Amino acid sequence: MRSSYQERLDRFAQDLIVMCDTVQVIMQQAAKALLAQDLTAAEQALTLTDDLKPITQRCEERAVQLLALEGPLARDLRQVVSSIYIVEDISRMATLAKHIATTARLRHPAQVLPEPLVGYFEEYSRLAQEMTQKLGDLLTDPDDVDVAVVFGADDDAVDDIQKHLFLLLTARPWEHSTTQAVDVALLSRYFERYADHIVNVASRIIYLSTGMKPAEYLANREAAQRGERFDDRLAALEHRLGIAPQPKPHNL
């Protein structure tokens, strides 16, 4: 019984990885469509988003089936419930990437973005793809929670770009068309929400693996590191005073 449960749980987890891999390609193609006015890439992003729907539905079904089985342990239950949220988040990521592709298609063959702003969106795109890649890694190896650090930093970088673009759009004279302003505002929001969903998923996985929220986990990890440094300094002092053996090498 138990091993069949585990098997089903594994198949479910495998579906999440497939979903994440698919979204990664969707975002790749959407960003290509946006940055290189590539209509084929836009169409591919849209098609792939449709392909994702049956997997999403299958995941919802599997979650209910897993919950209907008798005797899952509390930890397994939490995993299934978390996975329900994760399916929802990844599916939203796909829709947001799809919106980016749709905007590129709508304006084709014109470039959506004003030339001086292209760099910001290249950076958005780079961050989105890197974060999705890392999310795939985390889904594959949920115990490797140290990626938590990276997600926080990446998300801050995304937020910084968004704040700066909003400032360019609203607080300074805008040299480009209103259509471009509207497109930039909405596209910027799509990228930012995309990153938010990745952070949501990562937080859930980290919570499952450690029982801690990411901020808590980081604070704990830092405290542990400070503790280690303190131990090292104490050992060095004791050594100087001749009351302890050679200190171990410093590992800052």
Place this chain on the structure above:
Amino acid sequence: MRSSYQERLDRFAQDLIVMCDTVQVIMQQAAKALLAQDLTAAEQALTLTDDLKPITQRCEERAVQLLALEGPLARDLRQVVSSIYIVEDISRMATLAKHIATTARLRHPAQVLPEPLVGYFEEYSRLAQEMTQKLGDLLTDPDDVDVAVVFGADDDAVDDIQKHLFLLLTARPWEHSTTQAVDVALLSRYFERYADHIVNVASRIIYLSTGMKPAEYLANREAAQRGERFDDRLAALEHRLGIAPQPKPHNL
């Protein structure tokens, strides 16, 4: 055992109603802040959004506890899983209303919207509040699925406003500032996403109550009504030909 399960399920359902009622006030205040440059209303919307967080967390906890209890029936399981999605949707609605309030606060004392566009946002606000009210009714009486019809029509109305505003922003000469264009584009998206989440929740409740997706339910209902009309006409005909008793009154 079973009755204690039902009791917990009821408490959970009650929390969803409280969440929905709270979001209704948040949206009311946010819309007031936007349409009447009312700073106090904006602050109240922001405070209420913070107040909602502990209820949301309690709902997540309750869902896991309900699933951990032994022996829930398949229908109860589906109800809990649906409720997990519903919590997420209502909580997003609160955040979207909060964004509306934040925009109003950011531009205060200036009016966010260009004068000629105020009417569209009054309509957005009216629809959002009406839909939220009906959602509260549906959560209170989940078997009254005929509201499904109304949600579809309301959501179409919201989408129509959004399409029209997007056209005004991007396809016609824009007479107002770029900041106003950006604000209108983002606010419009917040209202549209807000309505989407309501439709999501309604769909889940209708599916739980009828086993059908809303479109399917509507098609079925229409077919049943056509069938009734056909029955009536047949009865009238039979009556005229003297082969049946007096037809029942027409109920179109």
